[in-house]
Structures are given as C-alpha cells and as structure tokens.
Amino acid sequence: MTASADTDHKRRGGWLPGQDDLEAWIEGHRERARANRDRSLHPSVAAFRHLFDTDPVIRMGMTRMIEQVPHGKRYQKRHIDDVDEYFSLINEVLTTAPAFSDGGMVTTPFAAILDWTMATPAGFAVYRDPKVNAALKEVLDAWAEFLDSPASLSVISDGPDGWKSAKAQQVVGMDQFEHDPDDEHWGFTSWNDFFIRRFKAGQRPVAAPDDDAVVVSSSESTPYAIATNVQRRDEFWIKRQPYSLEDLLANDASVDRFVGGSVYQAFLSATNYHRWHSPVAGTIVRAFVQPGTYFSEADAEGEDATEPKDSQGYLAHVAARAIIVIEADNPVLGHVAVVPVGMIEVSSCVIGDDIVPGRHVDKGEELGFFQFGGSTECLVFEPGAIDSFAVQAFPDPQRPALVHLHTQIATAARER
Template structure:
C-alpha cells in the first residue's frame, strides 16, 4: 500500500479519478449507510498495532489509493502475488463495521464495477510490465522458483515470455505431460480439480446449517444457490481446498460425465466470517464461510459412472480473485472427460469445493493429501488421484 500512497500523494491536485471511482464517490455521498460503514471500518482498526502506520486514515484516502490500483498489475512479493486492493482493504475486513460493510449490496455492486474496470487493465498489454527480472518482477529468480515457470508454456526468447497481458500470464497453462490424469481408464478414481492445498473434508453435510458460526459448517442450499439438485447431496461429502496466489489457476473436471448446469453466482467480494474475529483478515480462515457468500461458479456434472452420480464443482473467488470464467462451449449436455479443463480464476489466491452425494466416497487418497488447515503443506497436484468411489468401471466396461 505504501507505494500506491506515495504515487497518489505525489500527484496532489493533478489526480484524475477513474470514472468508476467518481461513481463510487457519488455512492458514498448519497448513501448514508455505506458512508457510515466505510468511515467506521477505517476508524475501528486498532491503532496500537504495529501495522497501523500503513493503514488507511480516511475514506478519501481509500478512494485515491484504489484509483491508483486500477492501472497497476500485481507484483511478486515474498513468495506470493502482492494483491494491491487487498493491501488497501485488508485490516478493515476484520472490524465490526467491516463485517457489515462488505455484506452491503450497494457496496458489493460497486466493488464488482471496480474489479471489472481493473480486469480490463489487467487484460491489456499495458499490464505486462511486471514481467521483468527486478525483485518484484515475475521473471526474477525467486518468482520463477515460486511459480515453477519451467513447467508452463512460455517463450523464453520473448521479453514478455509470449504473454499478451498480466491475466494471460496468470492463467498460464502447463506444458504437455506435466499433470497427467490419474488412472484415466478407471472411473472409480476421482481426480483433483485444482492445484491446491486441502482445507476441509466434511461428511453428512446438511441442507441448511449455520455457516456463519466459528466452525463454518457447510449449508448445501446456500452453497449451491438453491439449485433444485440440492437434495441429492444432503448427507454427502464436501471437500474444500485452497489455491495459493502462485498456483496454477485453471480448473479441471474430477470425473468423466455430462454438464447438467454451469453458471456464475454473484456474491460478496471482501466479506469474511466475523466468527473468526481479528483472524478474519486472513481470508484463508474464512474459506468455509466464503463458499456460501462469495462470487463463485457452480458446475453440476452427471458422472458416467453411476456409482458417483451427480457431482458439484464450485470454484470460489476470494477477495479480488472474483473473476470466475467458465470455459467456452461448456453448456448443458456437453460431455467432459476426467481431467478436461472447465475454466479458470483471474488474479490471486482462491478456493474450491467438490460436493458428492451420500455413500459416494469410499476413501480419500490420504497418502497424497497433506494435513488439513496447514497453510505450509505441499499442494496436491491437479488431475492427481484425490479419492476413490465405492465401485468403478474400466474403459472396456469391466469392473
């Protein structure tokens, strides 16, 4: 945040506000509830904390800093993507007023407009300036190591590695052979949908539950936005895992089957679980809660294997990682193979859920799955063996 603040202050009266920031300013002036929430969440951050000197001091300052972000691409920093919007808003997410503010429909609609405007910049070739070899550039030695760029399709001879924009780089694809599909001819084996670190495995999940309390139980009706298929999952299993900012951010089908429905459900962008208290400033602690309220895509896939039945796959946007892009052509009736691509996230870290009906999962591949809730655990590779169902069928029809 410090760099954005210095740039904004250096411009002084010469600052030109982006049209979406002008609109945000008008919303704040015209909506007393939004204005109250924003002012209170800034003042409620404890000033005794060591980070307080880098924190927001006013709503006007917040607007100027967000205005600067709209022409800035995420940089590399300390083994992660430096998310500039989260850097501005992070401490406010753990305040009493912040918990309320980020659930406000008018504020969320404005945040969506801001993120869309930023996405336009990140999809332009102006955003690829961060593909350089400075310490905060994505071609630096540390960044290359954190990302494992040698595994991905890129052109080493091109100054920008052949990427047209920041978003193009962020949604990079693996080289052929890097992530083979686990047991492609055995549909008893369920593949991992995302390159990710396991967060939670819950069984006997209920149709409705209090997802906002401390242990964040899953509430299927809310997760699936009231889909008519909810009853097929009641009493079943939810597997959730976290994608770090430097991970591969494309999604792949865990099974072979037919797309029943695929859509994007709009939701909140910076709302965290207030049951987590001050720890809510780390969005990883609110992953269960966010699966119910955040912007997310919802896939329903009817498995070829009748022992699996209907499966729900739900990639969930976290903070500014709210752009869930469903792959072209993935319409109802489209058949996908196990491991086929389904879509991708844009920006930084995110989370996802796989939902199975009761009795479907025989066992998770615990030998490959690291300890739950361990943020430093190694990732489970995409398309690797995640779980086994009760019965299976080989490609030749044998069991």
Template structure:
C-alpha cells in the same frame, strides 16, 4: 514448491498476502506514490462513480467511515492502512493501473485486499461487505482492475528486474519451464498479466491419473487441502467459528442439493504462484453450469473486532463469495451427481466457465472447464452420501503444525464406492 505464507489467515495461505509488516510497508509505498502524483493526477472513472455513491448514499458512507475508524490504531496492531475515505479512494485509484509485482518473500498479490484487510472484521466492516450496494460498487472497481490486467499495459511487471516475473527467482518459484511460453520472446510471449496468470502447462505435464477408471476422482485444481467434511447438512449456520457446510447456500438453492444432503465436501485452496485453470474431476454429463454473484471481502464474524488479524474464512466464503458451480452426472454410477464449486475470494473479479461446459455436454476427466481470471482462491467438491469409498492420503487436510503438500491438478484425490447409489 512450498506455499508462501504461514499465517492462518485465509488470504495469507497460498501467498496471496505476506505478513502484516510487509503489507504495511507496501501500503506506505503506495501512499507515497499517490502523494508524488499530486492532486492533479487523473481520476479513474470508476473512482469518480465511487465518490458519487458516497456523496449520495449516507448509509454506505456511514458504514465505510465507521469500519475505518474501528480499526485498532495501537502498538499491537500497527498503523492503519487507510486513514479515511478520501485516502481509500486515492489508493484504490492507484491500484487500478498496476499489476502485482514479484517478491521473494513479501508479495502482495491482492492489493485491494491489502488496503481493506484491517477493516474486514470490524463490526461495521462485517456489515459493509455484506451490503449489496457496497458489493456492487466493489465489483465495478475489480472489473476496472481486471480490464487493466487484460491490457498490454499490465505487462510492465513481466521483466527480469528483481520485482519482475521474468527474474531468475520468480521463474524458479513458478516453475516456468513447466508452462507454455516463449523463453526468448518479449514478456515470454504473453499478451497481458491475465494471459500470464492463466498460463497453461506444457503437453505431458500433470497427466490424468487413471484415465480409464471412472471410479477415480482427480483434483480439479492445483491446490492444497483445506477441509474435509462428511454428512453435510442441507442448511447449517456456516457463519459460526467452525464454518460447517450448508449445501442449500453453497449451491445457491439449486435442486441438486436434494441428492447431495448427507454427503461429503472436500475443499482445497489455490496458491498465488501456481496454476489457475480448472479441470473436470470426473467424466460425465454436465447437468448445469452457472456463476453465482456474491460478496468479495466478507469474512465470517467469529473474531469480532480483531481487525488486524482476520480469521480464516474459506468455509464461510464458499457460501457467500462470487463462485462458479458445475454439476456433473458422473459416468461411474456409484458417484452419481458431483458438484464442483470454484470460489473467487478477495480481489478475484471473475470466475470464467468454458463456453463448451453447458447442460447436456459430456466432459472427460481432466478436461479443462474454466479458470480464475486474476486470482482464484478455493475449490469445493461435493459428493452424495455413500459415493466415496476413500480419500487419497495426499488430499487429507493437515493440522497447523504439519506441512500440507500441494496436490497436483488431475492427480487422484478420491475413489468411488464399489456399489452404485440406490
């Protein structure tokens, strides 16, 4: 299946957002829904809390007002998605009781990102989305939306209408026959949108490559190669145009950095309609597993005020976004310590590590270790210096002129060096 979205925008890679015109149409439709509901429509408690924050924190109010005002409003960039703060709150409130609908060519899988998309690269937006107070409030908004996606009410989009996920087109797009589901049951037997989104493959799908060879590293996610970097530094200026990896920041200062300096980082991104569970890339013993709180909509500031066309920021986001880190001491001596970083971007509100993935527990290559609860964006594998002998051809990132193939979860992406690390 080809990935949706050909734009170089990080959120459009993988089909998370369609082209700008389609997003604009979606925003206008949402604006009309809000207008039709009228001023007497009930307000979600988290939106009331957001309003209270704006009334009592002048700095936050100033940053958010300015980021909206700084969005270009001309023929080149198109109309502003959000005109002012009151409208932003009204539109966010409407999103909190909806789930993403299917579209053959213009899906908006991350609706909060669609509303904020134009503001993220404005000067004030760059500052606002790094503001801890703003992030804390956005976390509450996303948590409230996630609660809706966990509820039976979110099943309204699992139907066989043109915009439903049970339509013939949607079923073919996601390859539903590969997944565990009840083909004759209401909503295919799923209990919520998140239950559908985190669906599991059927037995026999995506077998583990070389299960008895500990030197073979497999893909932890169903994902598309994004970047490959060698001789990665302990600290680097990851916010620059080329977004080099900075291990100290990516791993949130964990002592594991000492073993990984000078090593290799492989990064890949997840597509909107694909599988969103995580699997162990190697067999080994878990040394630590933890979730790092982070930003949700912060972009690298390499394009300044080019607000309507945000730059690719996946490398940057691996250092600042909410993420889960799993550190595995590989059974293959040559691999040593392997770090896996599961990064939630944009509307992704939770990175869930499996309860069994704790310090001292042994995991087997291909074993499930967690999932992205609604959404999911990108994953990084970090290897120590000299640990990797070769990268599989399918795992090599392509340039923008080439089609990058989807790498199946649990398929080979690398092979360990022959000699143990010393």
C-alpha cells in the same frame, strides 16, 4: 468437518505477505498515490465515491470501519487514514499489475488495502451491503480490463520485481508452463494471460484415466477441509463454518441429491496454476456463475482486525463462484458439483464456452479458470458416493501439502 486449520489462509496461500512486508507495501503504495494525487478518479471509483457521498448508511459504515481499525504495538501503521485516502489507494491500483517480490509479494492489492477494515464490526456489515458490492464489482471490472491489456505487461520483465527474474521463475516453476523464452514478455499478451498460463503437455498426467472409480483433483491446490454428512441448510456463518448445501449451490435443483454427502475444499496459491478441470468423466448438467460478495469475512472468526482469521468455508457460500454440476459416468458417484470460488478480488470465474448442458467431459478436461487473485474450490459428492479420501486436510498445519492437478483425491464406493 474432519479437519481444518486455525490460520489466515490469505497469507498462507501467498496472497498477502507477513505483516511487516504488508506494511512496507502499503507505505510504498501510499507514496505512489500521493505522487499522483492530481489524477482524476477512474469513473468506477468516482461512482463508488458518489455512493459514499449520497448514501448516509453507507457513509456511516465506511467512516466507522476506518475509525475502528485498532491501534497498538502489534499494529505499526494505520493502513488508511481517512475516506479520501481509501479511494485514492483504490484508484492507484487500477493502473498497476501485481509485481513479484521475494517475501513481500502482494498479488491481491485490494485485499492488502482493505485488509484491516474488513475485519472490523462496521466492515463486516459494509462489505455485505449489495450496493457496496455492486460498486466494487465496477471497480474490479475496470481493473480486469487493465489486466487484460498490454499495459499490464510491464511486470513480465527480468527486473528484481519482474516475473521473469530468476527468483520468480524458481518460485513459479516456470519451466513447467507453456511460454516463449525468447519473447520479451514470454509470448503473453497481458498480466491475465500470464496468470492463467497452461502446463506443458505431460506435466500433470491424469491419475487412472480409464478407471471411473478414481476421482482426481480439479485444481493445483492445498486441501483446506473435508466434511461429511453435509446438511441442506446450516449456519455457515458461525465459527466452525459448516457447509450449507442450499447456500453453497445457490439453490440449484441438484441440492437434494447432495444432502448427507461430502464436501472437499482446497485453496490455490498465488503463484500456482489457476485453471479448473473435471474431477470425473461425465456429462454437464448445469454450469453457471453465481454473483456474490468480494471482501466479506466471517465475523464469527473474531473481531480483532490485527489477527484476521480464515473465512474460506464462509466464503464458499457468499463469494462470487462458478457452479458446475456433472452427472458422472460412474453411476455410484451420481452427480458431482464443482464449485470454484472467487475469494476477495477474484470477481472473474470464467466457465469455458463449450462447458454447456449435455456436453460430455473426460476426467481431467478443462472446465474454466480464475483471473487476478485468490481462490478456493469445493467438490461436492452425493451420500455414499465416496469410499475414502486419499488426502487429508492440513495433516501438518505448518507445512500444508500441495496436491497437484489430476492427482487422485478419492475413491468411489463399489455400490450404494
């Protein structure tokens, strides 16, 4: 890996605020949950609670992960006091949409609630358990249903915590996006409709549209890592988190083509664009969604839950993700794999209905989108296909550079 950053990218990407603001949000959410303590658990949460009550191994793990969250002066308040509160806090999320906040914004409330438990010894195991992930998927699907409904539009308002507020519009750069300024909710039909808003025509022109040697960014994102000589199988769970093609690509038939090649990975900010586009012109070979974990973290990055480390390389191998393999028009590039990864509560990687095998796509054409949460994306190239990359992975860790959609990120080799 040519570069990476020793930082917590959930926070760097704007998905969770600094610790003081996160604690304040948790306390407010706890008060809302207590005020609604008589509300029945949503069926998906009740099913998760039933799993806890009836599976002794899961009950042991979940109980221990809450107990293992450390105390100390750097830790102001325990996020979760006990299992009852764990389910109560989750239940409260299912009828709320992420609100804007200048500084204390929590766009991924499940991650905020589970943050500390995820990085405990027991939590590392719990969130890898297939039964737990199946239960969490039902919960996340229920939240997605709410976020797809008009009831989620309450935060698309001009109040201080609304996305139409002057500060929110500045942060989002709303003037770049398609919307109806005269409509009460900007013309959006739900929170998810707002989240996957499109750029206005002309906002992100495709670099060198007629030059097949120019590879463009497939998302509006910040470079995380560039790796070369990537192996078929590697120990992606260790501290340096190398890429393991067999696991990253879910044993796709194209794996052999990419052994010894390169991977470019970038992450998307909470307030930016969340659609993915083709980095090259070519023909779709395969396009599918690979189920995975939702709240698993790389324990090799450290067991101190008060300092959660980045796990993006690890997550690219285990989280829910789309895998789209494209045969580039440029024969030197060969096949290119686009792997959008749904980190934490992004259980929704939606591939476009027309992105099917045999379909030709232009460079910059839309492939699909994320919904409701934090996300990262990998581009995988064959060995010898790339002459040079035009971007760096975190040249300045304190001020990571956002790479706009359709910007040139690499140049193909002249020949192989």
